[in-house]
Amino acid sequence: MSIKAAASQQQLLPSLSTYSNVSVPILLKSSSVFYDKRRGLRFDSLRCQSSSASTAVSKDLSTQVGNGFPESNAVERNVVRLGLPSKGRMATDTLDLLKDCQLAVRQVNPRQYVADIPGLSNLEVWFQRPKDVVRKLLTGDLDLGIVGIDTVSEFGQGNEDLIFVHDALEYGECRLSIAIPKYGIFQNISSMDELATMPEWTENRPLRITTGFTYLGPKFVKEKGLKHVKFSTADGALEAAPAMGIADAILDLVSSGTTLRENNLKEIKGGTVLESQAVFVASKRALLQRKGVLEATHEMLERLEAHLRAVGQFTVTANMRGSSAEEVAECVLEQTNFRGLQGPTVSPVFSKKNGEVKPDYYAIVICVPKKQLYDSVCQLRKIGGSGVLVSPLTYIFDEEPPRWRKLLDQLNL
Numbered sequence: 001m002s003i004k005a006a007a008s009q010q011q012l013l014p015s016l017s018t019y020s021n022v023s024v025p026i027l028l029k030s031s032s033v034f035y036d037k038r039r040g041l042r043f044d045s046l047r048c049q050s051s052s053a054s055t056a057v058s059k060d061l062s063t064q065v066g067n068g069f070p071e072s073n074a075v076e077r078n079v080v081r082l083g084l085p086s087k088g089r090m091a092t093d094t095l096d097l098l099k100d101c102q103l104a105v106r107q108v109n110p111r112q113y114v115a116d117i118p119g120l121s122n123l124e125v126w127f128q129r130p131k132d133v134v135r136k137l138l139t140g141d142l143d144l145g146i147v148g149i150d151t152v153s154e155f156g157q158g159n160e161d162l163i164f165v166h167d168a169l170e171y172g173e174c175r176l177s178i179a180i181p182k183y184g185i186f187q188n189i190s191s192m193d194e195l196a197t198m199p200e201w202t203e204n205r206p207l208r209i210t211t212g213f214t215y216l217g218p219k220f221v222k223e224k225g226l227k228h229v230k231f232s233t234a235d236g237a238l239e240a241a242p243a244m245g246i247a248d249a250i251l252d253l254v255s256s257g258t259t260l261r262e263n264n265l266k267e268i269k270g271g272t273v274l275e276s277q278a279v280f281v282a283s284k285r286a287l288l289q290r291k292g293v294l295e296a297t298h299e300m301l302e303r304l305e306a307h308l309r310a311v312g313q314f315t316v317t318a319n320m321r322g323s324s325a326e327e328v329a330e331c332v333l334e335q336t337n338f339r340g341l342q343g344p345t346v347s348p349v350f351s352k353k354n355g356e357v358k359p360d361y362y363a364i365v366i367c368v369p370k371k372q373l374y375d376s377v378c379q380l381r382k383i384g385g386s387g388v389l390v391s392p393l394t395y396i397f398d399e400e401p402p403r404w405r406k407l408l409d410q411l412n413l
Ligand SMILES: Nc1ncnc2c1ncn2[C@@H]1O[C@H](COP(=O)(O)OP(=O)(O)OP(=O)(O)O)[C@@H](O)[C@H]1O
Pocket: 087, 088, 089, 090, 129, 130, 131, 147, 148, 149, 150, 151, 172, 173, 174, 253, 254, 255, 256, 276, 277, 278
């Protein structure tokens, strides 16, 4: 997904800043929290009570979505904090990606939640549940994080302090979709429109949807114009709810579709709330205000970009017959499969014949998409290529990544 698409998804979400210019009360479990937009601060109504009471309140606040750096969490620290998934599907893939970018995380003890990346000085890694990475970015307890777009959208709730630094890390791909049973009254229902207009749903008997996405779910059905809907929530195994009679539909993450199929459920047209994959996300305020955050972000982004560009390609070198480097280059450029970064690199391969040193062959170096390797080798042979060497491509550092320029623009830098 492009950052534009991801951003427009976020724009769908109401942000606190869309409300009044002054303090707006937001109801929390145990206290009222006020957000002062002009100062960009949150504060709670119990702030001045005894220390044990305020500890209880700030503990509660840390589990709620905030908006930047509330005073209670604005701890003086000079070290940059990166939040990574501590468990679940994204945990291993995230560590693998960082390792491939020469940013291997060094964790002394798997039961410890803090680690470091020897390649990045002055940076701490904190392992957290994905939703807590987002919450802690908002409270200012983390500066950077890697999680799924789904988690950012659900727990970030469109908060403008969250910025996608890299919006497509190419793993954790899934979509958040409504699914309904294949059987019974849903047998002939195949779209959100059809679901919305089923006569069964009334004020007394609403469509019951169970989901872990209690922010995105209600927002989506409202946008789709569904009137009589009731949401319930559960932490896992949602696919069982329709068969158990607890819900009519579910809203959950889908990737291969196997879990839905195994539970006799189906997705419907227009029922996808968002497409997700892993993203590198940052707190805007941390980028602007905390020393070292922008620098660490730049280095991580450069390495991620260089690795992700390279990962789908091989470097191929081959010897080509030809009378000049230009002739060989022209011949290679005519082939649709081949490209160097700016064009093929062509260098003469000299040999000595009859006492004379002359270029006999020309060596070319090109990048080839992994999926097209064999076709490319065949094509090279056809145009006189031999001695084809294939090696993995680790990084492509090109010009400054457009995502970095975009980030600086977002920060007005
Ligand atoms: N089936 C899937 N295929 C690919 N990626 C997925 C899939 N399910 C989830 N993900 C991605 O992995 C992230 C973590 O999912 P996971 O189910 O492991 O969360 P979790 O850590 O168990 O969450 P929770 O804290 O709610 O228990 C999701 O937010 C999503 O981005």
